[in-house]
Amino acid sequence: MTHILILTGAGISAESGLGTFRDKDGLWTQYDLEEVATPEGFARNPALVHDFYNARRANCLEAQPNAAHAALARLQRAHKGHVTIVTQNVDDLHERAGAKDVIHMHGELQGALCAACDHRWPAPRVMSPDAPCPSCDTPSTRPDIVWFGEMPYRMEDIYTALGDADLFVAIGTSGNVYPAAGFVMEARAMGIATLELNLEPSDTASAFEDARFGPATQVVPAWVEELL
Structure with missing residues (x-):
């Protein structure tokens, strides 16, 4: 086996304290996604969007990589x-665990x-919202995040x-989020x-030839150990 392509989603970071979309009491449930995760929402109320991502950034900075990140x-x-x-x-968290050249198809909280x-x-x-761009001095700063309706980053690299x-x-x-859901x-x-x-099992579980279910901090290290 010469090349392994790994796609990770919110479930790998959940045990580090970063919520998934489906968490009943998570950060996502406190906001209307149309208002904080779309270009239209940002145009309507940039302050609300920045408040949301400032909270997510703070949450991320407090989190630590878990055993699944370390295993990869x-x-x-x-x-x-x-x-x-x-x-x-x-x-x-992948990078903080030591992973290299990670492709962030939906952007990064640590980017503007x-x-x-x-x-x-x-x-x-x-x-x-009023922070000026260091290049053009325009107060149009936004998080470097791919919002709903926008094209994910580096798709050509991913398909290659x-x-x-x-x-x-x-x-x-x-x-259930495309285009990533179609990779399988x-x-x-x-x-x-x-x-x-x-x-x-995910919404696309039936498309996979093999599967293992359980907490990421258990199944990922076990799979890596077996592979190596």
Whole structure:
């Protein structure tokens, strides 16, 4: 096995204290997604959007990588072939666990983006709508996050990696957010082996050839240990 492509979702960070969309009492349930996770919502009330992402950023900074993040970083280091990690998550826990060259298809909480000139820079801990862009000085600062209705980042790189992979593994994903939810079918169409590691079966579970269910901090390290 020379190339493993791993897709991670919110489930891998849940045990680090970062909530998933489905958490009954999580941060997401306190806000209307139409208001805080769309370009239209940002246009209507940028202060509300910044408040939401400032809270998420603070939550992320307080969180620590867990055993699942550490196991994937170990796999990258020890696997004789290549391991590509693509994440739907906007936290930096993969990197803090030691993973390299992680593809953040939905952006990053630690990034800022100018809506006027597309300049990017490291986000401060607290962002505000009137903060000027360091490049064009326009007060159009937004989180460098892919919102609903926007195109995910680095799709060409992801599909190139998928086409080169021998094994596609989805970890902690719900299987209901596209285009990531469609990766398993693309892999199957190309004859690539597929594996789901999840707390419970995802919406696309039937598309995977193999699956293991349980907490990410248990099933991911066990799978990595077996593989190595």
